[in-house]
Amino acid sequence: MFNRKASWIAVALLVVFSMVLTACGGAAPTAAPEQPVDQPTQAPSKQQVEVFSWWTGGGEAAGLDAMIKVFGGDAPDSWQGHAGQELIGTYVAAGQLEPLNFLYEENGWLDVMPETLIPLISDGGNIYSVPVNIHRANVLWYNPQVLTDNGVEVPATLDDFFAAMDTLKAAGMDAPLAMGEQWTVMHLFETILLATLGPDAYNQLWSGEKNWGDADVKVALENFKKVLTYTNSDSSSLSWQDASQLVVDGDAAFNIMGDWAEGFFKELGKEPMVEFGWAPVPGTNGSFQFLSDSFVLPTGAPNRDAAIAWLTVAGSKEGQDAFNPVKGS
Structure with a gap:
C-alpha cells in the first residue's frame, strides 16, 4: 500500500531497520533450498541473526520488542514487508523468497487467518509471508x-x-x-x-x-x-x-x-x-x-532454522497477542 520511514537502531540485538525496497532490492535471485522434514520451533541458542523492520518508534518499536521476548532471543534472518505487490511483485517475482506453505500447514494458520488476506501474500499457489496484524x-x-x-x-x-x-x-x-x-x-x-x-x-x-x-x-x-x-x-x-x-x-x-x-x-x-x-x-x-505487516523467509538465509522459528512465533497466537496491543493493531 505504501512504504514507511526507515532508520538504523539496535533493539536488544542487531536489528537493522530499513525500507524493504532499499535494503534488499540488490540481492541476486537464488533457488530455494530443499525444506527439512522436521522444522524446529526454537532458535539455536548461539547464533548471530538479523531482522529487517521499519518499526522505529513509539508503539511500533515496543510491539517488536514484545514479540522478540516471546521468541525468547534475538530475531533471525527475515525482513518485514506489507502484504500485496510490495513483496509479490518484487522479491517473489525475482525468486528471492521461500514459499511458506509448510508453516501454514503445520500450524493450522489457514483455519484462523482472514481468507481475504491469503491471496495478497500468495502467488502461483504458494504463500510467501507471515502476517502479524491487520491495520x-x-x-x-x-x-x-x-x-x-x-x-x-x-x-x-x-x-x-x-x-x-x-x-x-x-x-x-x-x-x-x-x-x-x-x-x-x-x-x-x-x-x-x-x-x-x-x-x-x-x-x-x-x-x-x-x-x-x-x-x-x-x-x-x-x-x-x-x-x-x-x-x-x-x-x-x-x-x-x-x-x-x-x-x-x-x-x-x-x-x-x-x-x-x-x-x-x-x-x-x-x-x-x-x-x-x-x-x-x-x-x-x-x-x-x-493493510497488513508481514515477515518473510529469504532464500539462502544464513540461519534458516532460526528464521523459521521466528516466523513460527510471528504467526502464533502468543506472538500476536504480545505484539498487537502495543503496536496499536
Whole structure:
C-alpha cells in the first residue's frame, strides 16, 4: 500500500531497520533450498541473526520488542514487508523468497487467518509471508479539547471536514490538519479517494475496471488538493509520529493516520477520548481500509532454522497477542 520511514537502531540485538525496497532490492535471485522434514520451533541458542523492520518508534518499536521476548532471543534472518505487490511483485517475482506453505500447514494458520488476506501474500499457489496484524488505515485522529474550545463537531463527511478546518483556520490555527513525510501524503490521498468514490469504485480503480480520467476521480483529486491547503508547510521534514504529536500537543486539530497511532499515543501516556480521539476518516464510515505487516523467509538465509522459528512465533497466537496491543493493531 505504501512504504514507511526507515532508520538504523539496535533493539536488544542487531536489528537493522530499513525500507524493504532499499535494503534488499540488490540481492541476486537464488533457488530455494530443499525444506527439512522436521522444522524446529526454537532458535539455536548461539547464533548471530538479523531482522529487517521499519518499526522505529513509539508503539511500533515496543510491539517488536514484545514479540522478540516471546521468541525468547534475538530475531533471525527475515525482513518485514506489507502484504500485496510490495513483496509479490518484487522479491517473489525475482525468486528471492521461500514459499511458506509448510508453516501454514503445520500450524493450522489457514483455519484462523482472514481468507481475504491469503491471496495478497500468495502467488502461483504458494504463500510467501507471515502476517502479524491487520491495520485500519482510514482513521481520523483529533484533539477533543481543541474541537470543544472552537465549537467544532467531529466531522462525518468531507464537507463537514472542510467546514471544521475553515472554522479552525478562522480562529487562528494555521494548519488544522497535521501531515508528515511523503508516504503519509500518499496515505492521506488514498483515504480521500475512498471518501470520495466509496468502496466499490475505489476497488475498481485499483483493479483496472475504473478509469483515472473518470469524472468522480477528478472530484476526488480536487478534494485532495483542497485538503492539502489545510496542512503544515514543514510536513516533508516530519515523521508520522511528529505529525501525530502536533495533534496531542494542540498545535493541530486533526491527523489522518492508521490505527497504529494509538500505540504511539499510549507510549506517550495520553488518555483516550480526553487527550486524543478517533473516528473514521470523514466520508468513509462503514469502510475498513486495511493493510497488513508481514515477515518473510529469504532464500539462502544464513540461519534458516532460526528464521523459521521466528516466523513460527510471528504467526502464533502468543506472538500476536504480545505484539498487537502495543503496536496499536
